[in-house]
Amino acid sequence: MKTLIEFINDTQSDFPYATGEFTRVLNDLTIAAKIVNREINKAGLADINGYFGETNVQGEDQKKLDVFANNHFIAALKHGGMVCAIASEENEGLITYDNAYSQKGKYVVTMDPLDGSSNIEVNVPIGTIFSIYRRVSESGPGTLTDVLQPGNKQVAAGYIIYGSSTMLVYTTGNGVNGFTYDPSVGLFILSHPNMKIPENGCIYSINEANYIYFHKGVKEYIAYCQEDDPSTDRPYTTRYIGSLVADFHRNLIRGGIYIYPGTFKNPVGKLRLLYECNPIAYLAEQAGGIASDGFRRILDIKPTELHQRVPFFVGSTNMVLKAQELMKVHSAKEVGIVTE
Numbered sequence: 261m262k263t264l265i266e267f268i269n270d271t272q273s274d275f276p277y278a279t280g281e282f283t284r285v286l287n288d289l290t291i292a293a294k295i296v297n298r299e300i301n302k303a304g305l306a307d308i309n310g311y312f313g314e315t316n317v318q319g320e321d322q323k324k325l326d327v328f329a330n331n332h333f334i335a336a337l338k339h340g341g342m343v344c345a346i347a348s349e350e351n352e353g354l355i356t357y358d359n360a361y362s363q364k365g366k367y368v369v370t371m372d373p374l375d376g377s378s379n380i381e382v383n384v385p386i387g388t389i390f391s392i393y394r395r396v397s398e399s400g401p402g403t404l405t406d407v408l409q410p411g412n413k414q415v416a417a418g419y420i421i422y423g424s425s426t427m428l429v430y431t432t433g434n435g436v437n438g439f440t441y442d443p444s445v446g447l448f449i450l451s452h453p454n455m456k457i458p459e460n461g462c463i464y465s466i467n468e469a470n471y472i473y474f475h476k477g478v479k480e481y482i483a484y485c486q487e488d489d490p491s492t493d494r495p496y497t498t499r500y501i502g503s504l505v506a507d508f509h510r511n512l513i514r515g516g517i518y519i520y521p522g523t524f525k526n527p528v529g530k531l532r533l534l535y536e537c538n539p540i541a542y543l544a545e546q547a548g549g550i551a552s553d554g555f556r557r558i559l560d561i562k563p564t565e566l567h568q569r570v571p572f573f574v575g576s577t578n579m580v581l582k583a584q585e586l587m588k589v590h591s592a593k594e595v596g597i598v599t600e
């Protein structure tokens with residue numbers, strides 16, 4: 261058995277910023293994750309899975325656990341002092357710390373503290389998604405410039421999935437590794453070393469309730485998935501649980517594609533670039549997959565605002581390439597993309 265800390269120590273040399281400071285950031289995130297995990301596992305018992313009575317910047321009802329998770333991740337990163345700013349789905353503006361110690365922090369974090377939280381009361385797996393960047397500002401409180409970096413500047417990204425077991429899955433640019441939490445000893449144990457997403461898969465994940473609003477390229481891809489062609493294992497099967505972390509985690513292990521596309525109704529789709537698409541895209545690429553907005557590599561998109569949304573196609577290389585091919589043929593003009 262190898263614990264997370266042992267793994268980090270063993271792989272320090274693989275990490276270009278081999279500093280104890282980065283390890284501290286990752287450790288701070290796992291401390292908050294353990295606290296959140298404990299609350300989620302008793303949500304049915306405690307009056308904590310109800311609504312908080314507020315809405316977040318997304319206009320979504322905040323669940324008590326959303327707020328609980330957000331507060332604990334912010335507190336843990338503040339306590340660690342290695343992070344000078346946080347962009348959180350739950351906060352409209354940038355979170356910075358007023359203490360000089362944190363203002364010296366070399367890193368910034370973008371996070372969705374509890375993605376898929378509407379699934380809490382129905383016991384569907386939910387997750388925390390995070391990215392870590394080195395700050396670009398010199399000193400003082402972190403700035404928007406520090407968090408509005410393209411995803412290709414991430415130094416680490418990962419998620420914690422709170423499901424039948426709780427797992428941390430993360431990358432620092434040298435592959436993807438999964439750690440299963442053992443609550444009896446309070447440790448994350450390496451259980452899925454060097455995770456690779458199969459280049460082909462038979463699972464497509466999309467909310468087909470939006471079908472009438474989909475662009476032609478998306479409709480053509482769905483039709484492709486449903487064609488009867490045993491030689492290419494089609495028709496595929498559809499699996500959509502309404503929780504990005506759970507859908508992506510399954511597709512990462514078994515192969516598959518997750519699509520939250522732009523539509524005629526919502527041209528940029530629903531998912532947020534900074535703390536949902538970029539971290540998941542970094543993991544997908546590090547595991548051998550692809551992530552795009554249907555046309556452009558997600559990690560090359562330059563963010564312009566904290567909560568900007570982008571269309572999201574992510575998963576097995578050959579599945580995403582097929583979807584991109586159909587988007588290029590049928591929808592480039594619809595979405596105003598000029599293709600060569």
Ligand code: P6P
Binds near residue numbers: 375
């Ligand atoms: P819809 C959860 O709110 C989330 O951000 C993802 O976790 C999930 O895949 C998606 O939205 C579900 O959205 O519109 O299909 O309910």
